[in-house]
Amino acid sequence: MEIGTVIVDEDSPSPGSFSFVVTCDGSGIPVRQGQFVKVETEEGLVMAFVINLVKTNRYFMRAESVREYERRGKPLTSIFPADRWEYLVARAQVLGVVKEQVLERCTFPPSPGQRVLTVENEKLAQFLGLRLNGGVEIGRLRHHDLMVRLDLTKLLRKHVAVLAMSGSGKSNFATVVVEELLARSAEQGRPAVIIVDVHGEYGGLANQTTYSDKVVVVNGDDIRIGVPNLSAYQFKEFLPDISGVQLRELQKVLEELRSEMRSGKGPFGLEDVISKVEVEEGLNKQLQQALIGWLNDLQFLGIFDHADNPNWEHAVLPGRALVLDLSGITSLRRKQMIVAHAARRLFQARKRNQVPPFVLCLEEAQQFCPSGESKEAAISRSALEMIAREGRKFYASLMLISQRPVRLSTTVLSQAGTNVILRITNPYDLEHIKQSSEAITKEVAEMISTLPVGEALIVGEAVNCPIFVRVKQKRSQFSSHGLSMEEALMKFEKMNSREEEDAKAFM
Secondary structure, eight states: OEEEEEEOOTTOOSTTEEEEEEEOOSSOOOOOTTOEEEEEOSSOEEEEEEEEEEEEEGGGSOHHHHHHHHTTTSOGGGTSOGGGGEEEEEEEEEEEEEETTEEEOOOSOOOTTOEEEEOOHHHHHHHHTOOSSSSEEEEEETTSSOEEEEOHHHHHTTOEEEEOOTTSSHHHHHHHHHHHHHTOOTTTOOOEEEEEESSSOSTHHHHSTTTTTTEEEEEGGGOBEEGGGOOHHHHHHHOTTOOHHHHHHHHHHHHHHHHHIIIIIOOOOHHHHHHHHHHOTTOOHHHHHHHHHHHHHHHHTSOEESSOBSOHHHHOOTTOEEEEEOTTOOOHHHHHHHHHHHHHHHHHHHHTTSSOSEEEEETTHHHHSBSSOOGGGOTTHHHHHHHHHHGGGGTEEEEEEESOGGGBOHHHHHHOSEEEEOOOOOHHHHHHHHHHOTTOOHHHHHHHTTOOTTEEEEEETTSSSOEEEEEOOOSSOOOGGGSOHHHHHHHHHHHHHHHHHHHHHHO
16 A cells, blocks of 8 residues: 655765655555665665654645734634645655665665555565564564464574563563463473562463463572582682682592492582581681581571482473572562572573473573672573573573663673563663664664563564564453553452451451
């Protein structure tokens, strides 16, 4: 369908953009900002993205003339046919030219007078790199009746970052992706999903009939780190201030305990390591006491045991989701230790092909791989940066979810091949995002701050050019964190009233 006509515009003389005029006849808005259009030229099919719209009317261009006519007590439209002179001028950014099914850089702008047309869904999907069937269904392309289905490999192989301010719908997007992965059949290939749930927002997956047999939720208080699985280097990761001499002595103790375990004594815990250090002969007393102090510090956290819980090799399965609910843990150090250990264990198991290809979804990613923090405040950063750098070789993917991208490790963020950006208004975060992706132009960056809740900009490996998507609603139930303020207040009042009634009945 024809939308408008290319016009001469001195402000856009380069082949990178062109302007076109659209007649407003009162039958609806024929074009919108963010819409894809095409122009059929001799060079090929030019595809473009509408970046700006201006509505104008020649009768209303001179303020003093309009004022003089309006002083007579009659509107200008009663004197002149002003309504017939209203039109839209649209500025479009050229994305490329399609020649014989191949996308190339456009080197010559469309000629004035050429028709600007809407794009057919099949041709638009092919141009954007979307799947018409299969893939990961995210939602609908803004201003087009086209369902956005992303290629699984393009989306996850090189990691994905979901960036948005609080309340913009980032958790809904992540849940939609997880639901799509859980819905895949064995014939399609099913990755395992591990979710680090900081706020308890993903427990609803286990309550949904469709996914109840595919989701296991592990309470953070039940997660344990098996001491026999830890090397001296991993102890160093948990205790960055431990000295090289102390680490060397600890390594000797661990080797002795492992030797005893192999001889039939059984697994050992942190208390066994401490006891072994206490009776170790030949150790400098000062060094011995310092090492015991470090180990007691770890023991106090209550997360170390004789074996891992969950057992990662048995809990991580194709087409299944493992939710680590850390919402009940307040200690950031404790949470970081859990994530560091889980990330390393999963990655090592994946390298040995003991677990299927997996996606590690990390809520509040800036807590676990922060930028500019010391090793003491970023215990899990090293493990996550390792997966970010090397994961794609072994089909170990990260989905980073963050409301403060400026605080996220640049190493991790730079390795995310696809960025899903929902509404962000913080200027520092916007600038950080713009610098991290050359595909985000000034005009596109300005659109990010005005995005409605639930609408996302997808840019990077998953798509051939940036697209705006209205993300569909997740199927699983909302968590208690999804209640409105009024609902939370009424829930508390009802609970409080019931407790008072029970107390009166008891008296």
